[in-house]
Amino acid sequence: MGTGWNEWPLMVFTVLGQFVVGGFIVMGLALIAGKLNEHQSKAVHGSMFFLWLLMGIAFIASVMHLGSPFRAFNSLNRFGDSALSNEIASGSVFFAVGGLYWLLAVLKKMPQGLGRVWLVIIMVLGLLFVYAMTRVYQIDTVPTWHNGYTTLNFFLSVFIGGPLLGVLLLRAAGQEVIARRQLIMISVLALLLGVCSALLQSSELATISSSVQQASALIPKYSQLMVCRLVLLVLGLGCWIGSQLRHGNSGVMGLTLGFVLVFAGELIGRGVFYGLHMTVGMAVAG
Numbered sequence: 001m002g003t004g005w006n007e008w009p010l011m012v013f014t015v016l017g018q019f020v021v022g023g024f025i026v027m028g029l030a031l032i033a034g035k036l037n038e039h040q041s042k043a044v045h046g047s048m049f050f051l052w053l054l055m056g057i058a059f060i061a062s063v064m065h066l067g068s069p070f071r072a073f074n075s076l077n078r079f080g081d082s083a084l085s086n087e088i089a090s091g092s093v094f095f096a097v098g099g100l101y102w103l104l105a106v107l108k109k110m111p112q113g114l115g116r117v118w119l120v121i122i123m124v125l126g127l128l129f130v131y132a133m134t135r136v137y138q139i140d141t142v143p144t145w146h147n148g149y150t151t152l153n154f155f156l157s158v159f160i161g162g163p164l165l166g167v168l169l170l171r172a173a174g175q176e177v178i179a180r181r182q183l184i185m186i187s188v189l190a191l192l193l194g195v196c197s198a199l200l201q202s203s204e205l206a207t208i209s210s211s212v213q214q215a216s217a218l219i220p221k222y223s224q225l226m227v228c229r230l231v232l233l234v235l236g237l238g239c240w241i242g243s244q245l246r247h248g249n250s251g252v253m254g255l256t257l258g259f260v261l262v263f264a265g266e267l268i269g270r271g272v273f274y275g276l277h278m279t280v281g282m283a284v285a286g
């Protein structure tokens with residue numbers, strides 16, 4: 001029994017990866033529909049560097065979980081047949097295609113029309129990457145993972161932290177975010193859905209057991225940890241909303257603090273997820 005903190009490299013990899021996908025969607029839409037001039041576009045692309053920096057940190061964390069950089073290459077050996085291989089491959093493609101777009105845009109080698117199409121392709125690749133993440137944990141002998149909550153919560157992380165990260169980087173680039181209220185509503189709605197998901201899953205854990213343990217006993221402090229997660233997420237989004245109300249367009253300091261709090265909250269939630277690992281064989285008693 002534990003809280004899953006021993007899996008911290010995977011916690012960092014999955015949460016950061018999902019945040020980056022959401023952040024890229026926000027920045028990509030700003031580039032496509034924002035009608036930015038050359039100077040503004042340059043500033044946004046400069047700020048986009050931090051997305052790929054965070055994605056690089058996420059992959060470094062995933063390699064640490066594997067124990068050796070060489071195992072990262074071996075994990076691609078069963079692409080198409082293995083969920084883990086598909087996850088690594090899809091993440092690598094998202095990272096590579098997105099990074100190449102960024103490099104060409106910074107060097108002013110990216111035609112405007114092609115750039116819009118490329119941005120949409122990267123957004124799709126990002127969502128496929130998140131979906132591939134969810135498939136890794138759909139293991140029929142791990143009933144606490146093999147359910148819709150896993151898929152739902154992974155995608156909710158994209159929409160809880162992604163808009164905040166995207167707005168933070170756009171504001172750091174000196175841009176006014178036109179759809180800021182809509183983005184706040186997306187994150188708030190995702191948070192509310194996350195709360196509902198946690199409550200429903202908590203009630204279902206009592207119905208899952210193996211011959212030696214009850215799923216609800218895996219994390220004795222499940223409720224307390226989820227409350228801590230909720231408090232951090234509310235405070236993080238509150239920093240964003242409060243800064244929005246005071247300044248009309250959120251300040252970078254408020255957004256940065258909000259991002260740190262939301263990231264910490266999602267790490268707690270992901271730690272609980274890994275702590276719920278329980279193998280029952282080929283059948284579930286309950």
